[in-house]
Amino acid sequence: xxxxxxxxxxxxxxxxxxxxxxxxxxxxxYYYLDNRTCVWVLYSDMQPxxxxxxxxxxxKWHEPKQGxxxxxxxxxxxxxxxxxxxxxxxxFDSLGIFWDISTGVDQTQMNFYAMSKHxxxxxxxxxxxxxxxxxxxxxxxQFKQKIIQQIQINKQKTNQEANxxxxxxxxxxxxxxxxxxxxxxxQTVQSEDLLxxxxxAICASPFHIILSGEISEKHLISLNKTIGSLSICSDTxxxxxxxxxxxxxxxxxxxxxxxLQTSIRVVCPLxxxxxxxxxxxxxxxxxxxxYFGSRLMKNLREKHGFTYGVHSTITFMRHEGxxxxxxxxxxxxxxxxxxxxxxxxxxxxxxxIPEEELTIVKNxxxxxxxxxxxxxxxxxxxxxxxxxxQLPDNYFDHYIxxxxxxxxxxxxxxxxxxxxxxxxxxLVG
Amino acid sequence: xxxxxxxxxxxxxxxxxxEDKTVPIAVLNLMYDVGSRDEDExxxxxxxxxxxxxxxxxxxxxxxxxxxQRVGGENNAFTSPDVTNYYIILPASNIETAFWLxxxxxxxxxxLPEVLEREKSVVIEEFKQRYLNxxxxxxxxxxxxxxxxxxxxxxxxxxKEIAHIxxxxxxxxxDFFFHHYAPNxxxxxxxxxxxxEQIKRLSEKWFGDIPPRxxxxxxxxxxxxxxxxxxxxxxxxxxxxxxxxxxxMVGKNHPDFFATDLLSNVLGGRESSRLYRKLVKERELFTxxxxxxxxxxxxxxxxxxxxxxxxxxxxxxxxxxxxxIEELLHETISExxxxxxxxxxxxxxxxxxxxxxxxxxxxxxxALMGNVNFINEEIDRFKQVTSTDIQRVAQQVLPLxxxxxxxxxxx
Numbered sequence: 001x002x003x004x005x006x007x008x009x010x011x012x013x014x015x016x017x018x019x020x021x022x023x024x025x026x027x028x029x030y031y032y033l034d035n036r037t038c039v040w041v042l043y044s045d046m047q048p049x050x051x052x053x054x055x056x057x058x059x060k061w062h063e064p065k066q067g068x069x070x071x072x073x074x075x076x077x078x079x080x081x082x083x084x085x086x087x088x089x090x091x092f093d094s095l096g097i098f099w100d101i102s103t104g105v106d107q108t109q110m111n112f113y114a115m116s117k118h119x120x121x122x123x124x125x126x127x128x129x130x131x132x133x134x135x136x137x138x139x140x141x142q143f144k145q146k147i148i149q150q151i152q153i154n155k156q157k158t159n160q161e162a163n164x165x166x167x168x169x170x171x172x173x174x175x176x177x178x179x180x181x182x183x184x185x186x187q188t189v190q191s192e193d194l195l196x197x198x199x200x201a202i203c204a205s206p207f208h209i210i211l212s213g214e215i216s217e218k219h220l221i222s223l224n225k226t227i228g229s230l231s232i233c234s235d236t237x238x239x240x241x242x243x244x245x246x247x248x249x250x251x252x253x254x255x256x257x258x259x260l261q262t263s264i265r266v267v268c269p270l271x272x273x274x275x276x277x278x279x280x281x282x283x284x285x286x287x288x289x290x291y292f293g294s295r296l297m298k299n300l301r302e303k304h305g306f307t308y309g310v311h312s313t314i315t316f317m318r319h320e321g322x323x324x325x326x327x328x329x330x331x332x333x334x335x336x337x338x339x340x341x342x343x344x345x346x347x348x349x350x351x352x353i354p355e356e357e358l359t360i361v362k363n364x365x366x367x368x369x370x371x372x373x374x375x376x377x378x379x380x381x382x383x384x385x386x387x388x389x390q391l392p393d394n395y396f397d398h399y400i401x402x403x404x405x406x407x408x409x410x411x412x413x414x415x416x417x418x419x420x421x422x423x424x425x426x427l428v429g
Numbered sequence: 430x431x432x433x434x435x436x437x438x439x440x441x442x443x444x445x446x447x448e449d450k451t452v453p454i455a456v457l458n459l460m461y462d463v464g465s466r467d468e469d470e471x472x473x474x475x476x477x478x479x480x481x482x483x484x485x486x487x488x489x490x491x492x493x494x495x496x497x498q499r500v501g502g503e504n505n506a507f508t509s510p511d512v513t514n515y516y517i518i519l520p521a522s523n524i525e526t527a528f529w530l531x532x533x534x535x536x537x538x539x540x541l542p543e544v545l546e547r548e549k550s551v552v553i554e555e556f557k558q559r560y561l562n563x564x565x566x567x568x569x570x571x572x573x574x575x576x577x578x579x580x581x582x583x584x585x586x587x588x589k590e591i592a593h594i595x596x597x598x599x600x601x602x603x604d605f606f607f608h609h610y611a612p613n614x615x616x617x618x619x620x621x622x623x624x625x626e627q628i629k630r631l632s633e634k635w636f637g638d639i640p641p642r643x644x645x646x647x648x649x650x651x652x653x654x655x656x657x658x659x660x661x662x663x664x665x666x667x668x669x670x671x672x673x674x675x676x677x678m679v680g681k682n683h684p685d686f687f688a689t690d691l692l693s694n695v696l697g698g699r700e701s702s703r704l705y706r707k708l709v710k711e712r713e714l715f716t717x718x719x720x721x722x723x724x725x726x727x728x729x730x731x732x733x734x735x736x737x738x739x740x741x742x743x744x745x746x747x748x749x750x751x752x753x754i755e756e757l758l759h760e761t762i763s764e765x766x767x768x769x770x771x772x773x774x775x776x777x778x779x780x781x782x783x784x785x786x787x788x789x790x791x792x793x794x795x796a797l798m799g800n801v802n803f804i805n806e807e808i809d810r811f812k813q814v815t816s817t818d819i820q821r822v823a824q825q826v827l828p829l830x831x832x833x834x835x836x837x838x839x840x
Contacts, residue, residue, distance in 0.1 A: 011489040014490075015525040015526050015528075017526070018500075018520070049779045086701075086710070093699045093702075094769040094772065096774075096775060096777070113776070115772070118772070363499060364498055367501020370453045370454050370501065370520045371503060371520075373452070373453065374453075374621075374784070
């Protein structure tokens, strides 16, 4: 049966690449609960599941003393006035709810995935977590031990150390984006400290909710009855201001005798996400080191074999942004690798990016975006970003045409503007 | 409810279409009805080696990955004991490129000797990196032959040994292709922002002229019932003591699969499960313990896997697991606990099916099991399980004579 097949000539030619068009995201419907809490709702009846994200302004940025934020979120569900740790876990497991609460640099995020039929039961527990957490000392001690172990393990990893040093170098030790969590800091955290921070920044503080999935009228009524009835202090939160180090480019070298590799970071400050150059700079970043076929990857990995991987990234926090190039290289190649990184940066500042290369990058980025919006929860995550960075809510609607409108000349200008200055260099290992 | 429509091409290719107009993308998922269980016991690791060769250039297309990137797509593949699966996710407007790429590979590969040599060494490095050069990395290489004596599930998809891969010849490779890679041995699911008419037209155009091939009938030896416990202790360089216990259970198509899956969640999994709560939280004998089932087509395994704390002896740890198993053999679980594991099963399924790719893959799995609608029946079948069912399957699965124990002792 396996007759030889004739080579059909049409098979030799790739189908035409269709242009990548803008994709208008479903817009949320806005509601206000009785206590003025703002709720963004993204309806979708594809699956009987609801995702609820609660975003609170309680991060490192707001903590009364260093070291509290990293423990705050994780400890909220370890005990309330009505339920102990075991009961809370049993509650979530019984209803098959996936959940996570964590505190980052600017925000505390509570994230719950529940079947729609259990959503109303979830609300009572969430109201409790928002108002009645107790931070039991016994659970806190267990958790502190776990974090301290993790810090000890991370100390041995050169890449972790290099990341921490990058942030210290950009923002300084006294800045919430710059300081590192040490064993000593963790040891100083007491249950009362967390309770105090919780009362100041979570309990009775305004928050924002993003709901997505199979949501009905009755869910919204229950939401209003539970979360909407919590008393929220109407005073606006005090404006917190932190000043960073006037960061002069520096070079930090930490020798580690036993390390097999050196972790290299090349960093410089950048604008925040709202900046008009953010999308074109994103394209520039992709060309340099953002994807598998990038210039740095081709140079350091494929041509020189210095490393398994090299990436350039843009990090946006609410009040700051930075650009970094990171790689782990064989120790004896560290200077040569650093030289090649500089070579690629200079090339971007001096020569136009060829059209063909730019087109592949634009197509790749458009595809990544389109693939990222294939579930209601993924769309909710985009709106979380919009909320976090205070972007207009049609930000993504023109994302693809914005990427495609970027020109090689514009990128050359941006390279000269942002990448021709001095970088800080961090080498660990 | 996952809606789908299906049709067959004259050459036997089964095509399933799942329309979802809410997304801007499409998935083309092609599942071949061949896995490591179909390998000759002296030529293991072939299904997986072959999966690598599928990226080394086809009749008319020398560089597969670059073509996918050019249209904003992403692709990958995996091999399991039962199936070999390939997928492309891309903007829906470029779906024809996925048909072009995937049909050309089914039509034929370029079978270049240098590609075979390169991929052989890549797979050998993968063997070393993932299975040999990691603490506990060889667990499944040891556990499979301990639990299975006759059935080809006794070897892992990577193969029994590196030598089998080293010895692979171009003749072997071509032989494998023409016996298993055929339109009449595959199921294609196209999901996302597409229409049935469009997919009918594209399937005819790109897959319609690929001739059916002679696929050998599957005749696998069945595993005889296990009569006594098997035990293997390994003294290797691992950081902490680890225990694996594997119990024979039914395959995914058997009515008892659902009760057995729930039983595994009663035992382990989340923090409130029996093993975790008693042995990790209360007695502090383990730092971690989990239970899961292998959802294989032929009779599979229920596995308990735990990390033992340094101050606990193996005997104590083993005994403690036994005590919890004994409870399940002699008592039915409460209605609340039953409800809990059913809720977990239901929400995992729903969560899983939010992703378009998972829906496409699960429709293909169903097709190969003889029921495309399997995906829509699973939740109800979990709901029908009673606590008596759970006790009954516990009595079949959990007795020690049905168990293979692998114990890693830290040096």
